[in-house]
Amino acid sequence: MSRSIYVVSSSPEVMKIGIAIRPERRISTLRTSSSAPLAVEFLGECEMAAQLEARAHRILAQANLCGEWFSVSARQAIDAVMRAAAELGCEIKSQPIGHFRARAWRPPGSKQDRPFQMRVNDDFLALVDEFRRGEPDMPSRSEAIRRIVEQSVTLPRKPRPR
Numbered sequence: 674m675s676r677s678i679y680v681v682s683s684s685p686e687v688m689k690i691g692i693a694i695r696p697e698r699r700i701s702t703l704r705t706s707s708s709a710p711l712a713v714e715f716l717g718e719c720e721m722a723a724q725l726e727a728r729a730h731r732i733l734a735q736a737n738l739c740g741e742w743f744s745v746s747a748r749q750a751i752d753a754v755m756r757a758a759a760e761l762g763c764e765i766k767s768q769p770i771g772h773f774r775a776r777a778w779r780p781p782g783s784k785q786d787r788p789f790q791m792r793v794n795d796d797f798l799a800l801v802d803e804f805r806r807g808e809p810d811m812p813s814r815s816e817a818i819r820r821i822v823e824q825s826v827t828l829p830r831k832p833r834p835r
Contacts, residue, residue, distance in 0.1 A: 676722035677768065680715040680750045683707060688714065688750040689741050690729050692722040714747040715754065717765035728757035
């Protein structure tokens with residue numbers, strides 16, 4: 674039976690390498706039980722997923738935090754999975770991760786805990802989406818609007834005529 678191997682991040686330098694038969698369900702469970710937002714960094718399908726996972730864990734053993742969690746970057750974790758696949762002669766079929774909503778990592782203490790709603794038209798959303806596409810991390814619409822407002826209030830203001 675083919676299983677998926679995944680790399681999930683809880684911060685820029687904390688990654689989990691795991692396997693699942695149903696990755697969507699597994700990622701959902703992880704997100705529900707995690708105090709930090711999780712982002713899917715890599716998802717692939719492989720016949721030897723269990724051996725691949727174990728080998729990748731051994732490759733990163735010196736960076737192990739606890740269980741399947743490692744103190745490495747996403748690139749290092751993905752490289753370990755690819756190296757393990759090469760060593761085992763296992764072909765990984767990379768899977769799209771776009772349907773997993775990426776959640777932006779925020780440092781502790783930066784929690785936005787006040788909900789705010791506003792009604793906008795499609796043109797406004799198109800402008801927000803255009804801004805989002807120009808950002809390196811493709812933020813959510815809420816985060817994009819937050820950034821736009823922060824940028825605009827820091828610009829020098831012209832005096833208003835009286």
